Amino acid sequence: MEHLMQHAVTTIRERFWEPLTLDDLAQSVMVSKYHFLRVFSRVTGVTPGRFLSAVRLQEAKRLLLSTSLNVADVSARVGYSSTGSFTRRFTESVGLSPTQYRKLSLGACSETREPTLSEAASAASVPVPVARSTGSVTGVLRTTGAELSNAYVGAFDGAILQGIPASWSNASAPGHFTLARIPTGTWYIHAVAQGRHPDSATDLDLTLLMATVGPVQVEGDTGRPLNITLSPMDWTRPPILSALMGIDPQPTAA
Template identity: 35%
Template sequence: MRDAVIEAARFLADHTDQPITLGDVADHVGYSPFHLARSFERRLGVPPGQFLAAHRFQHAKRLLLAGDDRVIDICHAVGFTSVGTFTARFAAAVGASPVAFRRLPDALADAPPRPVLVPGSAPGGGAVGGSVRLSPAAAALLGAGASVYVGLFPRRAARGFPVSGSLLAGAGDFLLTDVPPGTYWVLATALPARADLPAQLVPATSVVGAAPRPVRVTAAGQCHHRDVHLDVAQTWQPPVLVALPPLASPHAQDWRRRRPERILG
């Protein structure tokens, strides 16, 4: 079934600009829609519909930064029929509306990302620490001085704001603090620090990783350990949707101003 899930993921990633149903994907791989959907989510962490939407949003991010096409035209180009639905779902996944995302390169030019820890919403709460390591292929792709983003998310998908997050100046140790009770996934990605801002917002090739199992925080003062191994992602893998550089910028997002921050030395 693993091969069928990967083939289904490839099929979805190749048809982001076309109307497609779960039945179409199930027919392509020769499984029932029910069994495919269940196996797909278990293997990749997101259901097929959300997986398809993620690839559509990633394509929309590229279009938003590549030119001045209207949002409604981009909405239709990536397979959505309602600009309202597209805008709301894009903002929920990326952390910025399509219009605001298009303006991020200008905002980041004045306030570039820097190493930072953004704690969670529960002062004195739990903590999650560990190490991020790059595969040889990822290290070769990124070159010297990679920017490594690591965060806690309620699902095995980097969409929306992390519960707690950090930008590291390269691979190494991290500690995420003030984490409220809950079950979370430790997810990470790395970007070439010397890339221009559009390339940092939508990298041509992703370097991603996740801890092999979730972490459950139940009490204040708990410290959990999770290591993350980063490797070059396959083109069909779920993209990192959340706009990460603004989360490490001192001024690019209003929500950062409303939360305490600690700059890592």
């Protein structure tokens, strides 16, 4: 069944601007929509609808960085019929409005780039958690077959790395990390980094590495540290949307 789910992901990435429905995707792999929904969610960690939304918004990020299209045109290009709905969804998922995202990305230099962590956090006016009860998460970052520089670790409210983290930190991999002042509740811990294979002679061969652990219940100090191993992104992972993790946009190709 996994190869059928890979075909469905390819369909999403190649036809994301179309009004794809659950029935359309299930029919593309010739299984019932209920079975498709169950298996797709198990393989990718998210529903087909959320995966499709993430792919659309990732393409919107790319268009905002690489073209002069206005927000309404970007919205239409990625399959939204309402610019207002697109703007709300983009802002919730990226942590910045489309206009803020483009302005920061084009800001201080002529070369387009993803906003830095501090720039994006400042523009988003990231709130300090106001929950009466907070906790912390500690752990160890590891990787296999890659040399890393800096990594980012954050506590997010879902399996897709989107929106504003409740807590985040710079870290090294391999190395330890601590996420402090996380409101009591259920969270997903996402880690991302740029890695280079030890045999590579140049930093031009950097690849995006990531890992997700969750759901994690935070109630005070979590006790046992989390062991997180970063690995290259593959077809099962939805795009990274949050601009608050300091990672460049990923290509939308399968």
